[in-house]
Each structure stands twice: as C-alpha cells, then as structure tokens.
Amino acid sequence: MSILIRNGQLLNTTGDLEQNDILIENGAIKTIAKEINTNADEVIDAAGKVIAPGFIDLHVHLREPGGEKKETIATGTMAAARGGFTTIANMPNTRPVPDTVENIHNLNERIQNTANVNVLPYAAITIRQLGNELTDFKALKELGAFAFTDDGVGIQEAGQMLEAMKRAAALDMAIVAHCEDNSLINKGCVHEGEFSKANGLNGIPSVCESVQIARDVLLAEATGCHYHVCHISTKESVRVVRDAKKAGIRVTAEVSPHHLLLADTDIPSLDTNYKMNPPLRGTEDRKALMEGLLDGTIDFIATDHAPHTAEEKAQSMQLAPFGIVGLETAFPLLYTNFVKTGVMTLNQLIDYLTIKPAKAFNLNAGTLEIGQNADIVILDLEDTNKIDPDTFLSKGRNTPFAGWECQGWPVATIVSGKIAWRKESVHA
Ligand SMILES: NC(=O)N[C@@H](CC(=O)O)C(=O)O
Ligand SMILES: [Zn+2]
Numbered sequence: 001m002s003i004l005i006r007n008g009q010l011l012n013t014t015g016d017l018e019q020n021d022i023l024i025e026n027g028a029i030k031t032i033a034k035e036i037n038t039n040a041d042e043v044i045d046a047a048g049k050v051i052a053p054g055f056i057d058l059h060v061h062l063r064e065p066g067g068e069k070k071e072t073i074a075t076g077t078m079a080a081a082r083g084g085f086t087t088i089a090n091m092p093n094t095r096p097v098p099d100t101v102e103n104i105h106n107l108n109e110r111i112q113n114t115a116n117v118n119v120l121p122y123a124a125i126t127i128r129q130l131g132n133e134l135t136d137f138k139a140l141k142e143l144g145a146f147a148f149t150d151d152g153v154g155i156q157e158a159g160q161m162l163e164a165m166k167r168a169a170a171l172d173m174a175i176v177a178h179c180e181d182n183s184l185i186n187k188g189c190v191h192e193g194e195f196s197k198a199n200g201l202n203g204i205p206s207v208c209e210s211v212q213i214a215r216d217v218l219l220a221e222a223t224g225c226h227y228h229v230c231h232i233s234t235k236e237s238v239r240v241v242r243d244a245k246k247a248g249i250r251v252t253a254e255v256s257p258h259h260l261l262l263a264d265t266d267i268p269s270l271d272t273n274y275k276m277n278p279p280l281r282g283t284e285d286r287k288a289l290m291e292g293l294l295d296g297t298i299d300f301i302a303t304d305h306a307p308h309t310a311e312e313k314a315q316s317m318q319l320a321p322f323g324i325v326g327l328e329t330a331f332p333l334l335y336t337n338f339v340k341t342g343v344m345t346l347n348q349l350i351d352y353l354t355i356k357p358a359k360a361f362n363l364n365a366g367t368l369e370i371g372q373n374a375d376i377v378i379l380d381l382e383d384t385n386k387i388d389p390d391t392f393l394s395k396g397r398n399t400p401f402a403g404w405e406c407q408g409w410p411v412a413t414i415v416s417g418k419i420a421w422r423k424e425s426v427h428a
C-alpha cells in the first residue's frame with residue numbers, strides 16, 4: 001500500500017512553509033521531495049494545505065472498559081483522528097483499572113482490535129487508584145504500560161509518592177501526576193475566585209494543586225524520577241515547575257487548551273460544560289500558563305479529553321462530573337486564538353502538539369522524516385467553521401466551545417501509512 005501526497009506545504013527547519021510531495025510506502029515515509037513521479041495506490045492532492053506530523057495527546061480518557069456510555073476506544077480514537085491526533089495516551093480511571101497484568105492485557109487486546117490511532121496505555125500507580133497499595137510496576141511495564149498515573153485523583157501521601165518514584169526511576173519510567181490535595185478541595189466544583197464568590201459556590205483553591213506539585217518536585221529531586229505534571233492550572237504551580245527546572249530536577253508539565261483559553265471570569269452561567277478538574281482559574285493564572293508555555297516551563301499541550309454523557313452533565317454545577325472533551329477542537333481553537341492573533345507561530349503550535357510531547361517522553365514520533373512511521377495530519381488553514389458538537393465523532397458533547405468560529409481544521413489523518421480519517425472533499 002502506497003500513498004502519494006502531492007503539493008503540500010511542509011514546515012522546513014527554519015519554520016517556513018515549502019511545497020513538497022511525500023511518498024508513503026509500507027507504513028513509513030519513503031521520500032520527501034519537490035516532485036515525486038511514481039504510481040501510488042492512492043494520491044492525495046494537498047495543494048494549499050499544510051502537512052504536519054500527526055499530533056500527540058498524552059492526556060486522553062477513552063473510558064473503555066466500564067465507561068462505554070461516555071466513550072469507547074473506537075469512538076475516542078475516531079475523535080482523535082478527526083482532530084489530527086495520531087498518538088494518544090489513555091488514562092487509567094476505567095473499570096476495571098489497568099492495575100494488574102490481567103487488566104492491562106485485556107486493555108491491550110481491546111486497543112489492538114478497535115483503536116483507529118496509536119494508543120499508549122497508562123497503568124495505575126495504586127491498585128484500583130485507591131491510594132493504598134502500589135501496583136507491580138515491573139510487570140505492567142513489561143506488558144507495555146507507557147507510564148504510571150492515578151489521574152482523576154492525587155497521590156495523598158508523600159511516603160507513597162516517594163516509593164512510587166523510586167520504583168519508577170529504577171525502571172526508567174515516568175510518574176504522571178494529577179495534583180490535588182484532598183484536604184484542600186473544600187467540596188469545590190469551580191475555582192475559588194470571582195465566579196465561586198459571585199455564585200455562592202464552594203471553590204477549589206489554587207493551593208490544592210500547587211502544594212502537591214511543590215512536594216513532588218522535591219521527591220523527584222530525591223529519587224531522580226521523571227515527574228510529569230498533568231493539566232497544570234495555577235500561576236503558583238508554574239512558578240514551582242520553573243524553579244524546579246532551574247534546579248535541574250527532572251520535571252515536565254502539560255497544559256490543556258481550555259486552561260490557556262478561558263478563566264473563571266469567562267464562565268457565562270451555571271453551565272456544567274465549564275466544569276472540569278482542575279477548574280478554570282483566574283485571569284492571572286491563565287496569563288501565567290501562556291508565559292510558562294512560551295518560556296519552556298510547560299513542555300507541551302494535552303487536551304485532557306474527558307467525555308461524559310448528556311444526562312450526567314445535565315445535573316447541577318455541584319453534582320455534574322468534572323471534565324470536557326477536547327480532541328476534535330484543540331487544533332482549530334489553538335490556531336485561531338493563538339497563531340492567528342500572533343501569540344505564537346504555527347511552527348511553535350505544531351511543536352507543542354508533536355515534537356515536544358515526544359521529547360518529554362522519548363517517543364519515536366512527532367517528526368516528518370524519511371524512514372519514520374507515516375503518522376501525518378493534513379491541515380486546511382483557510383477552512384473556517386463553527387464548532388458544532390453534533391458533528392463530533394466522540395460520544396461526548398460536553399464542550400464550552402460550541403459555536404466558537406475557528407479557522408484551521410484537519411482534512412485528513414494518516415496513521416502508520418493508512419488513512420485513519422478524512423474529510424470527504426480532499427479526494428484527488
Ligand atoms: N479532568 C477532568 O475534569 N476529569 C477527568 C479526570 C481528570 O483528568 O482528573 C475525568 O476522568 O473525567
Ligand atoms: Zn486529572
């Protein structure tokens with residue numbers, strides 16, 4: 001099977017767009033050249049379109065097994081492909097949790113049989129994510145666990161985190177942390193700030209996140225473990241990570257598109273599509289996150305795609321589950337609001353979605369190079385459309401961005417040399 005992508009615009013090493021053809025053969029990039037004359041099984045005319053490495057999202061909730069009403073591996077990975085993502089890492093807050101050899105083996109089989117993009121499975125840090133007993137890291141690594149995380153809950157005890165980091169470091173594996181101190185949650189459903197006060201709601205204070213990150217960077221220093229901070233959301237957290245990096249501690253961090261785009265003051269009403277964990281913080285926090293991303297304190301962008309059913313989200317702000325979907329809207333939102341407005345270049349945005357996550361986790365992905373796996377996205381930067389949750393391939397419709405007009409949408413996504421998703425009209 002071969003695919004020839006003709007006349008696409010590729011970013012060169014100096015960050016400029018240059019027209020090139022790409023030939024894909026046997027799942028890999030075979031040739032990149034100004035003009036390739038060959039008979040391929042499939043020809044895609046990409047004139048006027050940008051060709052980029054397939055995006056990587058290291059924070060996705062596919063929900064299967066156990067949460068199939070919210071999402072499945074099949075639907076979540078179709079949503080990923082539509083969003084231009086070719087590799088995603090799947091969070092372990094499922095039922096059962098991937099915490100034993102048997103459970104991760106079962107998960108691997110499901111991925112093998114139904115995933116439409118590359119899926120890297122996280123395994124849990126603690127059995128059933130209950131914070132009592134550590135999982136068998138070595139056995140889980142042998143079955144392909146990508147890293148260890150209890151995302152959805154924080155690791156409450158320093159002693160347990162220390163032990164987890166020691167064991168992960170010995171296996172050269174990362175600890176990926178949802179940072180939330182349970183004693184500081186305050187039964188909050190939104191950020192403790194302007195919105196919580198105006199609406200008489202309990203707020204989750206910023207320290208609920210930042211104290212745990214401060215503890216953990218010191219534990220990472222003590223153990224030499226690669227420590228990764230999930231969905232960083234506060235200005236104090238950014239400062240702690242910045243200082244830790246300066247001190248030479250092996251820490252990386254991700255930020256979600258929604259924390260870059262919105263603050264609690266942007267929440268228009270008691271709409272649960274604005275409820276996620278960590279919550280939308282203050283405007284100062286939002287600014288600090290962008291500064292942290294641009295100065296390298298924050299390594300990359302990850303969506304924290306967290307689908308829930310309409311029924312679940314129809315509950316009150318206090319009762320509805322935390323989380324919003326993100327895979328199908330990330331690139332158009334970021335391109336429109338940050339590249340078109342000059343906050344960052346197209347090259348930078350693509351790096352935050354490709355080479356940066358790949359580098360942070362030593363993944364052999366995220367570049368367009370000869371011999372590499374052909375994981376590619378074709379983008380139409382002129383295409384302008386309103387975000388319409390009814391068109392989502394995800395089962396989740398829970399987004400605060402419905403109706404936002406965005407420019408720059410994927411038109412085709414290729415995974416290991418096969419077309420995983422394509423918009424009808426790009427056929428040559
Ligand atoms: N982010 C969220 O608001 N929710 C996530 C859990 C998590 O990422 O902590 C979920 O699983 O729904
Ligand atoms: Zn989390």
Ligand SMILES: [Zn+2]
Nearest residue numbers: 091151152304
């Ligand atoms: Zn998450």
